[in-house]
Amino acid sequence: MKILSITMIVLFAMLTSVFGQERTDEKKWTIDPVTGDTIYTESVIISKSEDITSRNNIIVINPLKFLLFYNISYFHKIGEQQALGVGIQIPTITDINGIGLNGEARFYPSGKNLRGFYFAPNFSYNNLSSEGSDNSVSITSLGGLVGWQWFPGDQFAIGLGIGVDYYFFSGDDDVFNKLDGTAPSLRFDIGYAW
Numbered sequence: 001m002k003i004l005s006i007t008m009i010v011l012f013a014m015l016t017s018v019f020g021q022e023r024t025d026e027k028k029w030t031i032d033p034v035t036g037d038t039i040y041t042e043s044v045i046i047s048k049s050e051d052i053t054s055r056n057n058i059i060v061i062n063p064l065k066f067l068l069f070y071n072i073s074y075f076h077k078i079g080e081q082q083a084l085g086v087g088i089q090i091p092t093i094t095d096i097n098g099i100g101l102n103g104e105a106r107f108y109p110s111g112k113n114l115r116g117f118y119f120a121p122n123f124s125y126n127n128l129s130s131e132g133s134d135n136s137v138s139i140t141s142l143g144g145l146v147g148w149q150w151f152p153g154d155q156f157a158i159g160l161g162i163g164v165d166y167y168f169f170s171g172d173d174d175v176f177n178k179l180d181g182t183a184p185s186l187r188f189d190i191g192y193a194w
Helices: 002-016 063-067
Strands: 018-029 038-049 055-061 069-077 084-091 094-109 116-130 136-150 156-171 181-193
Touching: 018 181, 055 156, 063 181, 069 094, 084 116, 116 156, 136 181
Parallel strands: none
Antiparallel strands: 018 038, 055 069, 055 181, 069 084, 084 094, 094 116, 116 136, 136 156, 156 181
16 A cells, blocks of 8 residues: 555656746846837746657556566557557566566547556456476456656656556466456556657
8 A cells, every 4th residue: 555655646746747837037128229218127937848749659668567577568659549559578487487468558538649648448468387387377467557658858758557457367277266356556667659
């Protein structure tokens, strides 16, 4: 629960600082050419800036997931508010072999595709086995998350997401079949967009 609270605080702080504001203090002296009078004016200009760079593709990794899986995902813009993504992952734990695939559909209600707030239904399928064993376990998950994607650089991408997944275990081992259920998901993406 503590991690969830800290994540929500960090996410809120980042969301509130996404749009930059600039303050410009301006002092101006002009001389009237006819009368020779000096006119002094002072103004404060506050402007709001927003990144509007168009991006159609993004490749991301989730370093938090490296505890269990090496992973990479690719997302492609399919409309002003939608993007589809696919990914692959392999276990990082020694003595465990296998491969996993995942898919995600992102919906950006603001219409700023691949940037800003999104919600995303997702699924994944993993087939894992321990080294030297003929037994394998299939893990399928369905879930959803809400997240935020932003670009501190032109192509450099960072994203945060939080959600919940439901896991279905199946395989040769009865122990795994009893582990079906929900689990929270936390995502921290870094990547490259173009």
